[in-house]
Amino acid sequence: AKVFSAPRGDIEDIVVADRQVSVSHGADTASADLPFVFAMESGVEELYAQSLTPLVRAAANGANASVLGVGSSSGGKSEVMHGTASSKGICELAIMALWRELEARHGSPSSFTLRLSFVEVFDDIVQDLLDLQNRGLPVEEHPLMGPSIRGVMQRSVSSPSQALDLYTQGLRARSQAATEHGPVQVDAASVLMLDITQEAASAGRSSSGAPPRMRSRLLLVECPGAERLASSAADLRRRMGPTLPKAILALQSVASSLGSGVSDFPPYESSKLTLLLSDALGGNSTTGVVLSLRHGEPQSSLAAIKLARALCAVQNYPLTNSEVVLGFTRRLRLRIAHLRDELKALQDGSSASKGLEDDAEALAMRVKELEGQLVRGNLDALRLREEKEKTFEKLVEFRQKYNDLVESKAQLQQGLIEAEEENLRVSKALLDLQIETTQLQERFEEEKFELVSKLMARENDLLQAEMREQNETKDTDELRRKLEAALEEKRALATEFVALKSNLVTAQKELQEATDRNDELNAEVVSLVNAKEHLTRHRDDLEERATQLQVEAKELREESEKATTRIRELEEGMREQRQSQEQLQSDKTRVELELERLRVEFESRASQMQQQLGDLARERESQAMIHKRGEETE
Numbered sequence: 001a002k003v004f005s006a007p008r009g010d011i012e013d014i015v016v017a018d019r020q021v022s023v024s025h026g027a028d029t030a031s032a033d034l035p036f037v038f039a040m041e042s043g044v045e046e047l048y049a050q051s052l053t054p055l056v057r058a059a060a061n062g063a064n065a066s067v068l069g070v071g072s073s074s075g076g077k078s079e080v081m082h083g084t085a086s087s088k089g090i091c092e093l094a095i096m097a098l099w100r101e102l103e104a105r106h107g108s109p110s111s112f113t114l115r116l117s118f119v120e121v122f123d124d125i126v127q128d129l130l131d132l133q134n135r136g137l138p139v140e141e142h143p144l145m146g147p148s149i150r151g152v153m154q155r156s157v158s159s160p161s162q163a164l165d166l167y168t169q170g171l172r173a174r175s176q177a178a179t180e181h182g183p184v185q186v187d188a189a190s191v192l193m194l195d196i197t198q199e200a201a202s203a204g205r206s207s208s209g210a211p212p213r214m215r216s217r218l219l220l221v222e223c224p225g226a227e228r229l230a231s232s233a234a235d236l237r238r239r240m241g242p243t244l245p246k247a248i249l250a251l252q253s254v255a256s257s258l259g260s261g262v263s264d265f266p267p268y269e270s271s272k273l274t275l276l277l278s279d280a281l282g283g284n285s286t287t288g289v290v291l292s293l294r295h296g297e298p299q300s301s302l303a304a305i306k307l308a309r310a311l312c313a314v315q316n317y318p319l320t321n322s323e324v325v326l327g328f329t330r331r332l333r334l335r336i337a338h339l340r341d342e343l344k345a346l347q348d349g350s351s352a353s354k355g356l357e358d359d360a361e362a363l364a365m366r367v368k369e370l371e372g373q374l375v376r377g378n379l380d381a382l383r384l385r386e387e388k389e390k391t392f393e394k395l396v397e398f399r400q401k402y403n404d405l406v407e408s409k410a411q412l413q414q415g416l417i418e419a420e421e422e423n424l425r426v427s428k429a430l431l432d433l434q435i436e437t438t439q440l441q442e443r444f445e446e447e448k449f450e451l452v453s454k455l456m457a458r459e460n461d462l463l464q465a466e467m468r469e470q471n472e473t474k475d476t477d478e479l480r481r482k483l484e485a486a487l488e489e490k491r492a493l494a495t496e497f498v499a500l501k502s503n504l505v506t507a508q509k510e511l512q513e514a515t516d517r518n519d520e521l522n523a524e525v526v527s528l529v530n531a532k533e534h535l536t537r538h539r540d541d542l543e544e545r546a547t548q549l550q551v552e553a554k555e556l557r558e559e560s561e562k563a564t565t566r567i568r569e570l571e572e573g574m575r576e577q578r579q580s581q582e583q584l585q586s587d588k589t590r591v592e593l594e595l596e597r598l599r600v601e602f603e604s605r606a607s608q609m610q611q612q613l614g615d616l617a618r619e620r621e622s623q624a625m626i627h628k629r630g631e632e633t634e
Helices: 044-060 077-082 090-106 160-172 226-230 233-243 246-260 272-276 298-312 323-348 355-502 511-633
Strands: 002-004 014-017 020-025 028-033 065-071 112-122 125-128 139-142 146-149 155-157 189-199 213-222 286-294
Touching (some): 020 298, 044 090, 077 286, 090 112, 090 189, 112 160, 139 323, 155 160, 160 189, 213 323, 226 298
Parallel strands (some): 065 213
Antiparallel strands (some): 112 155
């Protein structure tokens, strides 16, 4: 229930205590215990979210659902159902929520079809609000969808915005006229029908080979104003005459008949509105009643509470409209329609034969028996629906387990992939290290070869220098021997000269020869002295060259020591590279062991998952066998 403030805001005659709503007017008092009661400060969106969301979800899941807006015409009923310029109503919220539920269920609009129709019922005349030329449409029993309006325009919608546009178009087309008894909308009812056809969630195909389908309907109804019920039917008939509001009176009569349990066959045919709502009232539908009350209207509030209380007492039998349920219901409806036609034909010919009255009564009893069978069939279908819901819950549970296993499998596969990627990274690093090690070895060999070549060249130069030094030493020794021999010869000549001088007196004749000889010897002495000086200078040059060669030999020894040190450093680097390579090889072995462990764990969990899937398949086959046996028993 939704309670609105009085127009002046200073009258509060509606008492709300927890979930009970009551109102008094003089000696007349009425109260109702309701699941949800929303005060003045609560909005329609809160009312919808807390109380009507399950109905829309049931329609999306294949069951019929209905929302009946009840209250006086000035009690906020239209505001709740159709909203205002600043707030959304139940109809708009339900259209958007239904589309979201269907999209969440199927993923794309290609798996479901939504058809919208919008009519207004006034003075027992059905007016199509989407095609104003369609007026006076009949209400009849459709074999599949139940109570339907023949000839009404049904528009397929492909988006929620299109559905809202059609709904707004129909809302604007509602009659704004007035009669001598007040505006037409006081006694008019609006019926928004959303017919849903969708593929069933269960696997398999129908006997024709097509995917199984479900059909459901969501009815959003703004009932006529309840203020007419504040007066008796006789007073209304006396005051309003032929414009008597049949719809609201028939609605009260049907609700009272079903709520009190007096009869299983209420007078649905009393008006086209109640005939259209025969599934919503005591039939195959989940129905919610939204009661709108306003402070300051005690008589209207009394009538509205009484009507809502009677509607809430009606027992419905909602089913999921699978192909099995629709086929069974269609067969019963066609049989009932056939018997009704026969009964009507017999009643038309009753004046010709009195004996046919008994047959007509028998057929009427037969019709009632078939209707009773239909009710019992609905009860059996309800039982089957409960069993199906339990089976579906188990299926959802197993699907959740299956999804968990799939997720676990995905995680294991992700871990395996990550381990493979880590193995690839390690292998790549190892390969890069091997390439770098090979390059270092090549550079080491090249540098070693260059150093060895340079060392050998320096040793060759050193050997050649030593050989030159030895040759020059030999030459120096040879020259020294020649010099010594020349000096020895000079000494001998000097001795001989002394002897010649001493024999000068006796060797006058030989003086000139001796003098010449002496000159020659002097010349040779000068030549020998010059040769000595030349040899001395050559010896000094050789000693200086020997010194330079010793310096070069020392430098070559230092370069050799540096090359030896470099070789040792390169060998140390090679040892470190070998240790790093051995460490990487160890890490690779550890990663391979971890991969093997993950693979074994993955195979084990995959085996468990396959076993659980097998158990699930066996259990589903068992459930299918039980369901099939139940159908065969029926």
